[in-house]
Amino acid sequence: MTSPSQSPDTALLGATLRTLQKELHRDIELLRDEQAPILGLEPDAETLDVLTQDLESQLERVSSAAVITIVGATGAGKSTLLNALVGYDIATPGSSRPTTTRPVIYKPRDVDTSDLVDGLGDYTPVIETYQESGGLFTEQVIIDAPDTNSTSTEHHAIVRALAERSDVLIVVAHRQSVAELATIDFVDSFAGRRDLILVLNRTDELTDVSRDKLMDQLRTLANQRWASSTGEAPPVIATSAQNRLHGGDDTGMADLELALTELVSSGRLGMVRRHNALGTLEKISALARGWQDELGPKLKVLTGLGEAALAEYRARVERELEQRLELRRSDLKHLLWQETSRNWDGPGGWALRTGGLAGLGIGAGAAVVRRNPLLAAGTAVGALALDRANGALRERRVERKSGLVPSEVELDGWYREDFSAARLQGLELTGNSLAFGLADSMSATDRATGAIESAWARLLERDLRRAATRGARWYLRWPVDLPVFALCGWVVWQAALGLFGGFTDMEASGAGTSLLINAALVLVAWLFLARGAIRMLLSGLVSGLLTSVRHNATTELVRMQDELGARQREAIAARMESLEHLATAPERWRTRLGIQ
Numbered sequence: 001m002t003s004p005s006q007s008p009d010t011a012l013l014g015a016t017l018r019t020l021q022k023e024l025h026r027d028i029e030l031l032r033d034e035q036a037p038i039l040g041l042e043p044d045a046e047t048l049d050v051l052t053q054d055l056e057s058q059l060e061r062v063s064s065a066a067v068i069t070i071v072g073a074t075g076a077g078k079s080t081l082l083n084a085l086v087g088y089d090i091a092t093p094g095s096s097r098p099t100t101t102r103p104v105i106y107k108p109r110d111v112d113t114s115d116l117v118d119g120l121g122d123y124t125p126v127i128e129t130y131q132e133s134g135g136l137f138t139e140q141v142i143i144d145a146p147d148t149n150s151t152s153t154e155h156h157a158i159v160r161a162l163a164e165r166s167d168v169l170i171v172v173a174h175r176q177s178v179a180e181l182a183t184i185d186f187v188d189s190f191a192g193r194r195d196l197i198l199v200l201n202r203t204d205e206l207t208d209v210s211r212d213k214l215m216d217q218l219r220t221l222a223n224q225r226w227a228s229s230t231g232e233a234p235p236v237i238a239t240s241a242q243n244r245l246h247g248g249d250d251t252g253m254a255d256l257e258l259a260l261t262e263l264v265s266s267g268r269l270g271m272v273r274r275h276n277a278l279g280t281l282e283k284i285s286a287l288a289r290g291w292q293d294e295l296g297p298k299l300k301v302l303t304g305l306g307e308a309a310l311a312e313y314r315a316r317v318e319r320e321l322e323q324r325l326e327l328r329r330s331d332l333k334h335l336l337w338q339e340t341s342r343n344w345d346g347p348g349g350w351a352l353r354t355g356g357l358a359g360l361g362i363g364a365g366a367a368v369v370r371r372n373p374l375l376a377a378g379t380a381v382g383a384l385a386l387d388r389a390n391g392a393l394r395e396r397r398v399e400r401k402s403g404l405v406p407s408e409v410e411l412d413g414w415y416r417e418d419f420s421a422a423r424l425q426g427l428e429l430t431g432n433s434l435a436f437g438l439a440d441s442m443s444a445t446d447r448a449t450g451a452i453e454s455a456w457a458r459l460l461e462r463d464l465r466r467a468a469t470r471g472a473r474w475y476l477r478w479p480v481d482l483p484v485f486a487l488c489g490w491v492v493w494q495a496a497l498g499l500f501g502g503f504t505d506m507e508a509s510g511a512g513t514s515l516l517i518n519a520a521l522v523l524v525a526w527l528f529l530a531r532g533a534i535r536m537l538l539s540g541l542v543s544g545l546l547t548s549v550r551h552n553a554t555t556e557l558v559r560m561q562d563e564l565g566a567r568q569r570e571a572i573a574a575r576m577e578s579l580e581h582l583a584t585a586p587e588r589w590r591t592r593l594g595i596q
């Protein structure tokens with residue numbers, strides 16, 4: 001509904017209200033998020049919907065003419081009162097009750113009331129335009145509503161809907177209907193949200209005593225049931241609409257006109273609407289405070305459970321990795337020997353590459369070499385071949401990640417165990433076990449697998465090579481290789497001497513078969529000793545490698561814990577913030593709208 005002119009003030013007010021309204025919606029939507037709606041809000045959902053719709057319609061009407069709805073029991077004189085306010089007989093009062101069965105909206109010619117009647121269905125009000133202008137309230141929209149005490153529920157619904165879209169409700173009672181007002185909750189539901197004016201009409205029919213008595217009853221209701229949150233009670237006025245309409249003097253009608261004029265005069269109207277909006281907001285914030293008390297601690301518990309679950313899950317993955325790495329220690333040693341031997345050109349490298357089987361074979365060969373050189377050679381070669389095959393097998397085993405990385409089924413099982421308390425709490429709070437970004441099994445599994453795989457890959461691709469390079473530095477290689485070269489040189493020297501001394505004298509010169517065999521035995525023994533020493537040294541490096549795998553995996557797992565934990569923490573914090581935001585909204589609105 002729009003009025004012909006809109007002052008810059010009201011436009012600004014409208015903009016501010018809309019911003020505030022947006023914030024409010026955002027908070028409410030977050031709390032009732034489809035994925036994880038907080039179930040504790042459900043009992044209040046209907047009230048909340050009514051309140052937010054109310055707020056919305058008030059904000060929409062910020063720049064329009066005032067809407068005054070006259071409600072009350074049948075025969076109280078609502079239609080007559082309307083005529084008295086407009087100044088001529090526009091509404092039809094009557095004696096057959098109820099006279100007004102459909103609401104009638106009276107409006108100035110240039111005011112569009114489509115918003116007012118929008119969505120009212122079959123009970124669309126009759127719209128009448130003021131024929132005469134210049135009356136006291138012919139600038140405003142006045143609604144003559146059907147009675148609120150009849151049994152017709154349609155009447156009730158439509159009056160309620162119209163009252164929601166109004167600025168001011170004039171509640172009219174007469175002698176017969178004052179007591180009844182206390183029994184119906186219609187006025188209760190608007191108290192604090194709408195400007196109310198209580199009118200005792202048809203006072204010309206009453207004695208002073210009974211009028212005072214009825215006025216007292218109305219004042220008690222106004223003070224005790226319908227006061228606003230600031231404690232302000234609606235005014236109670238005694239009138240005789242008929243007297244006024246017939247040109248008589250009626251102080252009550254004059255008071256009513258004054259009160260209404262104040263409320264609907266352009267500057268005041270914005271204020272009325274702001275007050276009404278604030279009244280509605282107070283109710284939303286009271287609901288929010290209740291939710292805060294009830295749900296705040298539960299949300300905190302959920303945060304704690306989510307974090308504990310992640311910590312437990314991480315610790316479990318780490319423990320498991322630790323054990324599995326220990327099982328891989330010997331394979332890794334072997335791999336490091338192989339890798340180191342690749343960087344070691346020389347006899348030490350060959351010895352290092354030779355496994356235990358080959359060592360045994362060569363040893364056995366050495367034992368029989370004097371008696372049967374052919375068998376000795378065969379034993380050594382066979383053992384070497386077997387050793388090579390065994391080494392290849394180990395290498396493949398180390399490079400495979402399976403066995404080291406827990407299977408998806410295992411990880412899922414741990415997840416279910418560790419996250420069960422958090423999931424249950426989420427389920428209770430929102431009907432969704434993964435409420436507020438609690439880590440799901442898939443992402444926890446992916447992250448844990450990724451952490452271990454990347455740590456292992458880093459070992460194979462970088463750390464192992466570095467360790468192998470370190471294991472084959474010159475100051476390790478030379479002490480092993482030089483004696484071998486020296487011995488070989490000596491044998492060659494002896495052989496040369498023998499050669500110069502004549503082939504026949506070879507045995508005598510000491511360069512005969514037994515020299516060669518002895519030299520070979522010394523060589524094998526030396527290399528065997530050296531191999532043992534280098535392997536011991538490399539084993540120390542293996543411990544370092546395993547520590548770095550653990551360290552890298554842990555770093556990644558901690559990151560997983562932080563990131564997944566932060567997601568839930570932030571989601572819950574956002575809900576808590578929304579609750580707090582709603583609980584303190586009236587304060588903020590008051591400041592922003594300049595209302596004390």
Ligand SMILES: Nc1nc2c(ncn2[C@@H]2O[C@H](COP(=O)(O)OP(=O)(O)OP(=O)(O)O)[C@@H](O)[C@H]2O)c(=O)[nH]1
Nearest residue numbers: 074075076077078079080093094098099100241242
């Ligand atoms: N004496 C006296 N009679 C009044 C006064 N106001 C209204 N009446 C009479 O009371 C009767 C009912 O008045 P209405 O204005 O039709 O009452 P209403 O509240 O609109 O009734 P419904 O349309 O049925 O809900 C009519 O006969 C009016 O003339 C008044 O101030 N004094």
Ligand SMILES: [Mg+2]
Nearest residue numbers: 078079099100
């Ligand atoms: Mg009527």
